[in-house]
Amino acid sequence: xxxxxxxxxxxxxxxxxxxxxxxxxxxxxxxxxxxxxxxxxxxxxxxxxxxxxxxxxxxxxxxxxxxxxxxxxxxxxxxxxxxxxxxxxxxxxxxxxxxxxxxxxxxxxxxxxxxxxxxxxxxxxxxxxxxxxxxxxxxxxxxxxxxxxxxxxxxxxxxxxxxxxxxxxxxxxxxxxxxxxxxxxxxxxxxxxxxxxxxxxxxxxxxxxxxxxxxxxxxxxxxxxxxxxxxxxxxxxxxxxxxxxxxxxxxxxxxxxxxxxxxxxxxxxxxxxxxxxxxxxxxxxxxxxxxxxxxxxxx
Ligand SMILES: [Zn+2]
Numbered sequence: 001x002x003x004x005x006x007x008x009x010x011x012x013x014x015x016x017x018x019x020x021x022x023x024x025x026x027x028x029x030x031x032x033x034x035x036x037x038x039x040x041x042x043x044x045x046x047x048x049x050x051x052x053x054x055x056x057x058x059x060x061x062x063x064x065x066x067x068x069x070x071x072x073x074x075x076x077x078x079x080x081x082x083x084x085x086x087x088x089x090x091x092x093x094x095x096x097x098x099x100x101x102x103x104x105x106x107x108x109x110x111x112x113x114x115x116x117x118x119x120x121x122x123x124x125x126x127x128x129x130x131x132x133x134x135x136x137x138x139x140x141x142x143x144x145x146x147x148x149x150x151x152x153x154x155x156x157x158x159x160x161x162x163x164x165x166x167x168x169x170x171x172x173x174x175x176x177x178x179x180x181x182x183x184x185x186x187x188x189x190x191x192x193x194x195x196x197x198x199x200x201x202x203x204x205x206x207x208x209x210x211x212x213x214x215x216x217x218x219x220x221x222x223x224x225x226x227x228x229x230x231x232x233x234x235x236x237x238x239x240x241x242x243x244x245x246x247x248x249x250x251x252x253x254x255x256x257x258x259x260x261x262x263x264x265x266x267x268x269x270x271x272x273x274x275x276x277x278x279x280x281x282x283x284x285x286x287x288x289x290x291x292x293x294x295x296x297x298x299x
Contacts, residue, residue, distance in 0.1 A: 002266070003288040004043040006112070006139065006176065006222035006251030007031060009068060010058045018058040025058075026255040028068040032075060038262055040252075041288075044298075045069065045078040046112040046139060052150035053114055059255070066105050077298040079139065080107035084115050084123035095127060099134045108298040111139030111174070118145075119152040119160040125167075132170030137294060139174040139220065144193040151177060156190050157206045158183055165214040172294065174218040174249065181219075181229035183207045184240060196224055201233040211244045218294075219244075221286065222251030227265045238277040241269075245282035249290055 008026070010018045015025040035043055045065040048054045054061070060068070065078040080102035082095065089095040099110070110131055117124060119142070131138050142161070143151035154160045158180070165173055175181075179193050186203030210217050220226070230237035241248065252263040273283035291298070 001288045002038075002040045002250055003291045004035070004040050004222075004252050005174075005249040005291060006046060006220045006253045007043040008046055008048070008057070008059045008112075008253070008255040009065070010255060011060055012064060012068070017055075021055070021058050023058055024257040026257065028071065028076070030258045031255075032072060033258070035075065038266060042074070043076055044108070044291075045076060047079065047081040048112065048114065049081040050083050050114040050116075050150065052116050056150075057255075062102065062107075066107070069106060077108055077295070078106065079109040079111050080105075081112065081114075082110055082127065084117060084121070084127045089123055089126050089130075092126065093130075095130045096134060099130055099136055103134065103136065107136075108295045109137040109139060109174075112176075113138055113140045113152060114150045116143070116145075116150050116153065119154045119158075120164055124152065125164070128164060128168040128171045132168050137172035137174055137218070139176065140180070141177045142175060142179040143177065144179050144190070146190070147194065149194070151179070154179070156188065156193065158210065162206075162210060162214070165210065165217055169214075169216055172216050172218055174220055176220050176222055176226070176251070176253070178225040181207075181225045183210075184229045184236070196228045198228060198232045201236045204236075208240070208243075211247065215247075218247040218249065218290075220249045220251035220253075221265050221269070222253035224264075226251075227263075227268060231264075231268055234277070238272055241272065241286065242278050242282050245278070245285045246290060248286045249294075250287045 018025040047065040048059040069076045141151035143149045145153035183206040186205040272278045
């Protein structure tokens with residue numbers, strides 16, 4: 001069974017909007033068809049609300065994702081997205097009431113976290129505290145800050161993230177993006193951080209150490225970034241999957257068009273278990289059991 005923790009849909013009620021932005025609409029109906037054809041039983045929708053990329057991707061926000069879940073009970077779940085610059089987040093405690101409101105509506109986590117602020121910004125810190133108190137895991141897009149982009153900003157080797165993981169041990173941080181996955185490699189250079197880096201991994205990178213030291217760090221296998229990081233040096237990739245299998249979630253992060261190719265990570269994981277490169281237990285944890293354990297309320 002596959003549960004995809006990282007999907008998006010585009011504005012369903014105003015398809016013209018995607019077209020104006022020269023993107024093809026990726027509606028909830030399209031997503032369900034893709035899931036059926038790829039053997040994915042359930043998907044988690046990640047709304048966008050951040051000004052950096054909301055209209056850029058024409059991705060549906062909180063309310064539309066909640067409506068989509070109601071339309072396809074059992075097939076979809078949703079996170080809520082809360083921008084740390086929301087004024088309810090300006091003082092201690094207020095943002096908890098908003099998180100609880102979204103929980104009542106069925107949301108099971110916070111993200112995709114994309115606000116372009118340093119990972120340890122005081123507004124992010126307030127949100128981490130509240131997310132931990134409300135038991136809502138957060139899923140992040142990380143960036144280097146070297147280029148104008150979207151996502152939580154950190155330096156090479158993620159020192160700010162490390163500090164936050166250790167300051168907020170009750171909060172689950174789920175990492176994603178090139179900037180995050182490239183840290184599988186101990187010889188990563190600053191100029192490589194936002195790109196897809198290929199070739200052998202000669203020295204284990206920051207991710208291996210952070211996963212060992214921080215039990216609240218998780219990751220998803222979505223997008224090209226995780227597939228490249230895990231397949232560029234397959235033996236190292238399999239070793240990473242096996243070693244940290246209890247804190248990895250299957251994910252795709254694709255929403256570009258109805259006719260796009262099947263995400264490569266699906267067959268990569270299937271081949272890995274079939275050839276004995278990873279255990280059946282690791283495969284099951286990554287593809288669905290971790291989700292069921294960490295998100296018990298997600299029906
Ligand atoms: Zn995404």
